[in-house]
Amino acid sequence: xxxxxxxxxxxxxxxxxxxxxxxxxxxxxxxxxxxxxxxxxxxxxxxxxxxxxxxxxxxxxxxxxxxxxxxxxxxxxxxxxxxxxxxxxxxxxxxxxxxxxxxxxxxxxxxxxxxxxxxxxxxxxxxxxxxxxxxxxxxxxxxxxxxxxxxxxxxxxxxxxxxxxxxxxxxxxxxxxxxxxxxxxxxxxxxx
Numbered sequence: 001x002x003x004x005x006x007x008x009x010x011x012x013x014x015x016x017x018x019x020x021x022x023x024x025x026x027x028x029x030x031x032x033x034x035x036x037x038x039x040x041x042x043x044x045x046x047x048x049x050x051x052x053x054x055x056x057x058x059x060x061x062x063x064x065x066x067x068x069x070x071x072x073x074x075x076x077x078x079x080x081x082x083x084x085x086x087x088x089x090x091x092x093x094x095x096x097x098x099x100x101x102x103x104x105x106x107x108x109x110x111x112x113x114x115x116x117x118x119x120x121x122x123x124x125x126x127x128x129x130x131x132x133x134x135x136x137x138x139x140x141x142x143x144x145x146x147x148x149x150x151x152x153x154x155x156x157x158x159x160x161x162x163x164x165x166x167x168x169x170x171x172x173x174x175x176x177x178x179x180x181x182x183x184x185x186x187x188x189x190x191x192x
Contacts (some may be wrong), residue, residue, distance in 0.1 A: 022072060026059050028138040029069035033059075033079050035141065035148060036129035036148065041065055056094070066090070070136070076145055077133040085122035086153055086175050089181070092119055107182065114155075114181040121155040121181050128153065128184070148189040153174075157183040 024032075026040060029049040034042040046062035049069030059069065067081040082090060089110060096106045113119035133146035158178040159166040165174045171188040 003147070023052055023054060024070075024072075024138065026165040030059055031141060032077075032138065033067040034081065035067040036079060036131045037065060037067065037081050041081075046084070077136040077146070078130070080128060080130040082153075083122070083126035085124065086126045089102065089114075089121055107133040107180075111181055114151070119181075122153070125185075126153040127151070148185040152187070153182070153184045155170055155181045155183055155187075 023029075026049070030047045033047045033049060034045050037045060041064065044062050045060075045065040045067045046058065047060040047067045047069060048056065049059040051057045051071060054072065064084060065081045066084050066087050068079060070077060070079055091109055092113065093106050096109055097103070101109060110119060114121055128151045130149040131143055131146050132149065133143035134143070135144035137144075154162065154175075156179060157175055159175055162175055162185070165172065166176075166178045168174050168186065173181060173185050173187050176186050178185050
């Protein structure tokens with residue numbers, strides 16, 4: 001299960017929604033999108049979501065963190081926020097998916113673009129916060145059966161460069177996708 005969630009952690013939201021999906025009002029999308037962040041970071045985050053026609057747009061400008069609103073066609077609740085230094089990588093993934101690139105090929109393309117220098121990765125670690133759940137109540141901002149996931153992207157990091165294991169073990173942090181542009185430290189939300 002943890003590996004499945006980790007894969008979702010690095011898959012950006014699709015770039016557009018179908019017009020038939022109910023699109024929540026902008027203020028509801030913003031409130032839900034920033035939930036994964038620590039409270040002190042929520043007011044300043046940039047939020048991307050959907051306009052009334054289902055087009056993927058900037059709902060609120062901000063700095064520091066970028067938050068993605070719930071994709072309207074997804075039955076499960078899922079919102080995520082990541083450091084703005086990851087936006088070129090994440091935006092490229094959305095662009096490729098929107099153009100019809102298969103999920104299996106998105107990282108192949110992005111990794112090649114990073115290697116060629118076309119796509120820049122951050123030089124410093126970059127955090128990502130997520131919440132997954134069965135549902136969400138916009139009136140109470142309560143997530144039904146919510147699970148949090150935290151990662152810190154450290155492009156090209158390995159177990160040897162960080163001193164962390166490259167496979168999960170209990171609730172210990174570990175490096176997922178070591179040696180790749182998408183290398184990141186996985187943290188369990190149950191760590192104390």
